[in-house]
Amino acid sequence: MHVSLRGLAKPVLHGYFRSSCSWRVRIAFALKGIEYDQVPVNLIRDGGQQLTEQYKELNPMQQVPAVEIDGVTLSQSLAVIQYIDETRPGPRLLPVDPIKRAQVRLISDLIASGIQPLQKIGAEKVQWAQHFIDRGFQALEPILRQTAGKYCVGDEISMADICLVPQVYNAERFKVDVSQYPLIKRLHQTLLEIDAFKMSHPSCQPDTPVDLRA
Incomplete structure (x- = not known):
């Protein structure tokens, strides 16, 4: 069931440009026409920004992506994609059949x-x-x-x-x-x-x- 988007902040994608998992989420957002903000998490710089305590609070696995959406934070790209599909209008990302x-x-x-x-x-x-x-x-x-x-x-x-x-x-x-x-x-x-x-x-x-x- 689609959620009411009125009053909800834009999703925030914490990811890395070259991360496959981050790219999957970017594709899903684009296919659905969803506007979102990006916060880069450089997996190489400073020994890996995903390893900081601040990022660990977002994603305890210390991996990308982490997506803040609808008042919750989701990690695991396939879970994010399926949540987007279940809550947002637009082309289906999983078939009905x-x-x-x-x-x-x-x-x-x-x-x-x-x-x-x-x-x-x-x-x-x-x-x-x-x-x-x-x-x-x-x-x-x-x-x-x-x-x-x-x-x-x-x-x-x-x-x-x-x-x-x-x-x-x-x-x-x-x-x-x-x-x-x-x-x-x-x-x-x-x-x-x-x-x-x-x-x-x-x-x-x-x-x-x-x-x-x-």
């Missing part, structure tokens, strides 16, 4: 949880990322062959697409050969033509370093 909704959740969870988060540091980081992204994409490609239409599940944009695009960005960043996954590549290219995905891109954020701006 229960089978398609389950497929969207399956794909979203595979990407968000099944592909190992990028936690290694130093020289091993690239090899670690390549291994787990490839492993995840090898599973995702045949699933998408069963579910995809114009987008990941049928012909409507969903939370699955919101998860896919940032993950392909990570794949390209870590030199994964995405041409091995023609359906993933095709869906990604289609989605990047959509304004909501363009405006939320890491190259276009307030905290994007000048040398990485579009």
